[in-house]
Amino acid sequence: MIDLRSDTVTKPTPEMRRAMAEAEVGDDVYGEDPTVNLLEQRAAEITGKEAALFVPTGTMGNTIAVKLLTEHGQEVICDSRAHILDYELSMTAWFSGCLIRAIPTEDGILEWSQIRPLVKPVHPHYAPTGAIEIENTHNMGGGTVYSLAAIREISNGAHELGVKVHMDGARVFNAAAALRVPVEDIVAPVDTVMFCLSKALGAPAGSMVAGPAALIDKGRLLRKRLGGGMRQAGVLAAAGLIALEETRTRLSEDHANARFFAEGVARIHGVELDPRKVATNIVVFDIGATGLTSGELSRRLKQRGVLINGIGHSHMRAVTHYDVTRAECAQAVETLAEAVARVAIN
Numbered sequence: 001m002i003d004l005r006s007d008t009v010t011k012p013t014p015e016m017r018r019a020m021a022e023a024e025v026g027d028d029v030y031g032e033d034p035t036v037n038l039l040e041q042r043a044a045e046i047t048g049k050e051a052a053l054f055v056p057t058g059t060m061g062n063t064i065a066v067k068l069l070t071e072h073g074q075e076v077i078c079d080s081r082a083h084i085l086d087y088e089l090s091m092t093a094w095f096s097g098c099l100i101r102a103i104p105t106e107d108g109i110l111e112w113s114q115i116r117p118l119v120k121p122v123h124p125h126y127a128p129t130g131a132i133e134i135e136n137t138h139n140m141g142g143g144t145v146y147s148l149a150a151i152r153e154i155s156n157g158a159h160e161l162g163v164k165v166h167m168d169g170a171r172v173f174n175a176a177a178a179l180r181v182p183v184e185d186i187v188a189p190v191d192t193v194m195f196c197l198s199k200a201l202g203a204p205a206g207s208m209v210a211g212p213a214a215l216i217d218k219g220r221l222l223r224k225r226l227g228g229g230m231r232q233a234g235v236l237a238a239a240g241l242i243a244l245e246e247t248r249t250r251l252s253e254d255h256a257n258a259r260f261f262a263e264g265v266a267r268i269h270g271v272e273l274d275p276r277k278v279a280t281n282i283v284v285f286d287i288g289a290t291g292l293t294s295g296e297l298s299r300r301l302k303q304r305g306v307l308i309n310g311i312g313h314s315h316m317r318a319v320t321h322y323d324v325t326r327a328e329c330a331q332a333v334e335t336l337a338e339a340v341a342r343v344a345i346n
């Protein structure tokens with residue numbers, strides 16, 4: 001099977017498995033796991049933040065960050081296809097007691113001029129804005145990347161109004177590879193950032209939340225409250241360290257593969273896709289004109305050995321990662337062309 005469903009499907013590398021077997025561990029709830037402590041220290045250094053916290057999932061990381069930056073009864077502004085809105089079981093409401101104020105966008109990328117009119121002050125009728133959340137890269141937007149200028153403008157504007165900014169940077173290292181800048185430069189203006197070790201970086205599990213030390217200390221308690229206090233978690237952190245130090249240097253290979261795949265797919269009759277818009281490892285394309293629904297096309301592809309998920313009725317999302325080669329991307333394009341061509345004959 002050529003698996004382009006997500007970059008979460010990668011298996012740990014032999015090097016990760018070795019590091020996991022040999023990891024020095026302790027009880028992390030006591031703060032005594034040296035490998036977790038090292039991972040948290042490295043994550044803080046690499047993001048340029050004071051401190052970082054190892055969490056089991058990105059969803060828990062976002063949940064903790066939103067809680068740290070808001071109070072019950074506030075609003076969180078984000079784009080209308082944000083992961084925190086669509087895929088996190090309403091944790092913003094459930095755990096933080098906040099409403100989401102969603103802004104529709106073309107490609108998931110917000111501008112300050114869209115956000116500013118929706119920032120609400122304390123007022124007898126309004127839920128005041130507590131935080132702004134930006135997703136970088138934007139998953140459903142097709143792996144799109146915020147410019148450094150846009151992040152700075154949003155953060156400066158928000159901070160002037162006393163509003164905090166969280167970056168859902170599940171794939172922020174892909175953004176860094178696309179812009180060819182250190183991740184530190186991307187996240188410098190925001191208050192907190194969450195990133196996943198388990199996505200493109202290839203670790204079997206785990207995400208990090210980074211930010212000011214006082215917030216991360218509080219975050220440690222919220223993690224425990226959510227059931228995320230793990231014991232000898234160094235076994236996982238050991239793989240996370242390899243993901244963080246080594247996998248991130250090869251992400252541009254995934255981006256080149258995604259662009260190559262997109263160029264092939266764009267030539268298929270009935271597919272709508274502009275390969276020039278593919279900036280990272282995610283390719284979203286419209287198959288509405290093929291006469292197939294995304295579910296039907298996924299089934300046809302699976303019969304032919306290729307896994308690609310649909311988004312809604314008429315779109316597909318393919319994600320490249322270190323477990324798919326250039327040759328497999330070429331094979332996936334051919335398979336897709338064949339699966340779509342059959343429709344005309346039927």
Ligand SMILES: *Cc1c(COP(=O)(O)O)cnc(C)c1O
Binds near residue numbers: 060135171196207
């Ligand atoms: C995957 C993802 C998350 C959450 O990560 P989990 O580890 O699956 O909980 C958050 N945000 C974005 C943009 C993601 O793609």
